[in-house]
Amino acid sequence: MSLMKVLKLVGGSIIDKPLEIIGRQCEFYQQRKNAAHDQKLRQEEAEFMQKLELDRQKFNAELDDMIADKEIERSKKILDAIKEYQITMAESSKSINESLGKMTIELRRQAHDLMEEKKKTYQQMQKDATNNAMEQLKIIRSEFPESSMEYQIMGEAVRAQLVGIVESSNSFMKMIDADFAKMTDNLDMISRNAAENTNQYISLTLGGLISNRLSGGDKKLLK
């Protein structure tokens, strides 16, 4: 009888059990190994996530810095444009105001010259009319006796003519003065409107220039 047969007869557990125990132990070691591996994996994953979070934070911080830099650059551009606008505006306003001032003074001078010329013309006309009337009075005095009706009537007519000249003179001078005042008011109004329109035009033009410049800068930033 072979040994194996004897063993089988005694019972297979003598051989089987140790094998089973070894198998279980192997399984146990395998499980332990797997758990350690899982643990290691989890640890590595956690470390990786931590690193990722740090990188993300770092990246965000860099991005914030970059945005801040661009904001500063953009603000600088705006400030430069505003500064340039103010300088151009000041220079333009200065030369435009000078030009407007020159024009207003020149127009007032011309208006004054016209008025003086008309007054002179009228004064000469008035002088001629008065001289004519005085001449007529002389003729009346020499031609007609003082007590005559002709002397009285014609003398009265000459006096009425002289009064008429004085009245015309007054009304003409008043009209000229009133017209001159109205004219200078209108000239001032035209100048004021022109100044307002010009300032508005300059603001719009320079405003457009600035916005163009900034949008050009923005395009560059985007690139």
Add this chain to the structure above:
Amino acid sequence: MNSQREIFALVNFIEITRECRRQLVADVLNGNPDLFRFLYEDKNKNVQLLYKKRYELKWLEAHWLKCKTLFDNSNIELATRREILKIFLHWYQKFLEAWGYELADAFFFNAEIESLELLIDTNQRWTAQLDQLEMSFIRETKLLDKEIEEAKSL
């Protein structure tokens, strides 16, 4: 690109000045009222200068208005238009300086023309009033002269 813009601006500026020059010659030949009054009609020196000035400003302004029309009728994009206008303004400035003006004066050409019209209109009103007064003085004197002559003959 810049030189192309310069050439465009220069060619158009020359064309505009030519057009305006042709207009000036035509106005002299056809008797433009302002030029006619300045050259021949009104003997009054002050108002003569106003007519001359009004014509001159309208003529100078016409250069700019023609330039504006040129751009209004074109499809040139805004950025290019600005560039060309800058070049055009440079030439226009030189042109105005040759006439004794500054570029800033050009802002007020329209206002000055309006003001000159006001002066000319007021002057015309005064002249009409003076003519009326002169006529009334002459009439009064003639009537009295006639009365004296009639009385003398009695």
